[in-house]
Amino acid sequence: MFAMTINFHQIKKFINHYFTAKRNGHGVHSPLAYQLCEEVFYNKNHFYDFDELKKIRTELLNNQNEITIQDFGAGSKTFTSNQRKINILAKKGISSSQQSETLYKLINFLNSKTLIELGTSLGLNSLYLAKANKIGHLITVEGSENLTEFACNLATKNNISNIEFIDSTFEKALPIALSKVETLDFIYIDGNHRYESTMNYFIQALSKKNNNSVFVFDDIYWSEGMTKAWEEIKKHPSVTLSIDAFYFGMVMFREEIKEKVDLKFYL
Numbered sequence: 001m002f003a004m005t006i007n008f009h010q011i012k013k014f015i016n017h018y019f020t021a022k023r024n025g026h027g028v029h030s031p032l033a034y035q036l037c038e039e040v041f042y043n044k045n046h047f048y049d050f051d052e053l054k055k056i057r058t059e060l061l062n063n064q065n066e067i068t069i070q071d072f073g074a075g076s077k078t079f080t081s082n083q084r085k086i087n088i089l090a091k092k093g094i095s096s097s098q099q100s101e102t103l104y105k106l107i108n109f110l111n112s113k114t115l116i117e118l119g120t121s122l123g124l125n126s127l128y129l130a131k132a133n134k135i136g137h138l139i140t141v142e143g144s145e146n147l148t149e150f151a152c153n154l155a156t157k158n159n160i161s162n163i164e165f166i167d168s169t170f171e172k173a174l175p176i177a178l179s180k181v182e183t184l185d186f187i188y189i190d191g192n193h194r195y196e197s198t199m200n201y202f203i204q205a206l207s208k209k210n211n212n213s214v215f216v217f218d219d220i221y222w223s224e225g226m227t228k229a230w231e232e233i234k235k236h237p238s239v240t241l242s243i244d245a246f247y248f249g250m251v252m253f254r255e256e257i258k259e260k261v262d263l264k265f266y267l
């Protein structure tokens, strides 16, 4: 996301990322990482779902209505009151087209079927996740009741039925969401960007990981705490592949990767 107030930590990390990240698959030795470059990160193929999803984004960007939200977790660097215009939230508070499209391609490529999103907001990104695998099932969690209601209506209006909305805090809902899946293919953690909370969600989600799982963490350079969490997650013994795309980071747990692979991609 990141369309928000930029701090010194982010600038410093961005400059480093700009000069060190790969811009294509050249020199990527891991076959899986190379495939991810080709099929996900630098895949320029047109997906028809994106046309419809772009139209929905445009509608949200033109929506002048206001919504009252509750402030959760690490708060916001962009907003100061609890009243939000839908168009401002759509512009500054949710994943960009590029990020949501990358997540769509990731789910599509890995054929992820059991999906959890922490942080629904308006529910646009949830639509990308749900559409990426029509036989998949997404559980999305949001603590602000009005946002859950808005997102639920957005899905209904667009005839998307493979999303389960949970209106609760991540703390209460994550154990419930995890208990509903036998195994977890995909999780997108996009809210409450604090070190302790992020580590806590990661450790909980690990209990349901499989060899094909991918865990995605948004805003890994949002604060020093988030970057600390990201560094620890990458080093966790169960992680064998990490990809840092600056705006978000993803980790995988493939047992066939014997030597840990850590890559940075510039999107």
Ligand SMILES: C[S@@+](CC[C@H](N)C(=O)[O-])C[C@H]1O[C@@H](n2cnc3c(N)ncnc32)[C@H](O)[C@@H]1O
Binding pocket: 001, 070, 071, 072, 073, 074, 093, 094, 095, 117, 118, 119, 120, 121, 122, 123, 124, 125, 126, 141, 142, 143, 144, 147, 168, 169, 170, 171, 190, 191, 192
């Ligand atoms: C960045 S927004 C999610 C954006 C959405 N994933 C997207 O890309 O469109 C984060 C959301 O998480 C919610 N949130 C943050 N911390 C939370 C918590 N501890 N429990 C429940 N909801 C929380 C906020 O209310 C906010 O709507």
